[in-house]
Amino acid sequence: MSINLRKANSLAVFGSGTIAARCVKLLRDMVDAEIYVYEKKQSNVSILERSLSHIAGVHYGEVGEGLEAEILEVNPAVIFSINNVYLFPGSLAERVPILNYHNSLLPKHPGRNAEAWTIFSQDQTAGVTWHFVDAHVDTGNIVAQREILLSPHITSIRLLSLQTQTAFNMFQEILNDLCRGEELPRRKQEERKDIKFHFSWERPNDGMLSLAWDISQTYAFLRAMDYGKLALLGVPLLEYDGIRYSWERYALEPSPGDAAFSLDLLHDTCTISRDGESVRLFGLKQDTSQKCDQEKGEESAMFDMQELLARKEGRKEGRKEG
Structure with a gap:
């Protein structure tokens, strides 16, 4: 399917956040077509809706x-998916x-929160990919990619910011090509069996810092979880x-x-040392969420027991009455 923006009557954008809003505004400036924007809201407040x-x-x-x-029915010349969590039906992509x-630099790190998995995996580079959507997730033909060299101290929030700006710059270039009537590249992704898909509910090591890790992996985990x-x-x-x-901040x-390994509860710090390096956690405090979950479980178990006893008593009374 070719894309002709010069003759387009309508376009569609699926997405959320500032990056989607910036791209829609750029589309409005460059293309004379109606733009239909769709968002799968994650909260009651929408930056995208307010911006447009x-x-x-x-x-x-x-x-x-x-x-x-x-x-x-809208019949858009193209759909742009930008910071979008909605999964398109394969029939629509056809x-x-x-x-x-x-x-991410696909095929590496398909799925959600790729910036965190890139850091946790201790990759030397990250990046951005613009690709066509097919019947699967993050497997379509690649239009453009750009590499980002990673500093040894980069965090997920910083990498996400760099990727967002890079993606916007690439979007400008793609729009320029489309407005000139040029065909976009379509490079098939490399098939790799070692690639793992990351689901939205997954977190590096389930969000738990392991004392068995070396300092490099420990520091990578801390930076990956840092938004x-x-x-x-x-x-x-x-x-x-x-x-x-939990902790308020960390340092290498x-x-x-x-x-x-030392835990100093008097000063609310923790130190993990190996191979001439240390990771220090500051503002240490006991996590109460596990206790709350346990108490809820105990309350639920107590309620179930009381309900079971009540039902037994009811059956006894029923037999007496009968």
Whole structure:
């Protein structure tokens, strides 16, 4: 399927956040067509909806039932998928060209939260891929890729910011090509059996820092889980002597000593040392979520027991009455 923006009457964008809003505004400036924007909301507040509410020719809606039929009626020349969590039906991808932005160098790290998995895997490079959508997830033909060299101290929130800006720059280049009537490249992805798909609910090591890791892997885990105040993957934890702890910040420091682990509850710090380096955790505090879950479980078990006893008593009374 070819894409002709110069003759397009309508376009569609699926996505969310600032990056999607910036791309829609660029489309509005470059293409004379109606733009239909769809978002699968993750919360009640939508940056995308607020950013586009005043722009003429842009129609905002939420992802819902009957969407495929609506899209086919709109008949967009192309669908752009930008920071989008909605999974397109294969039947739609066969009828309308769909271009998706993914924040890794596919085929590596398909799925969600690729920036975190890139750091946790201690990859030397990250990147951005724009690709066509096919019947599967993150497997379509590649249009463009750009590599990002990783510093040894980069965090997920910082990498995500770099990828977002890189993706926008690439989007500008792709739009320029389409507006000139050029055909986009379509390079088939390399098939690799060692590639693991990352689901939205997965976290590196299930969000738990392992004391069996070397310092390099420990530091990679801390940086992978670091989304600042956003905490997109939740709060990472350390378990020691049956108690789980969270922390406010961390640091990598030189250490002249041998392998060691120390927990200083007086100063709320933890130090993990190996091979001349240490990771220090500051603002240590006991995690109460596990206790709350345990209490909820105990309350639920108590309720079940009381209900069971009540039912038994009811059956006894029923037999007496009968």
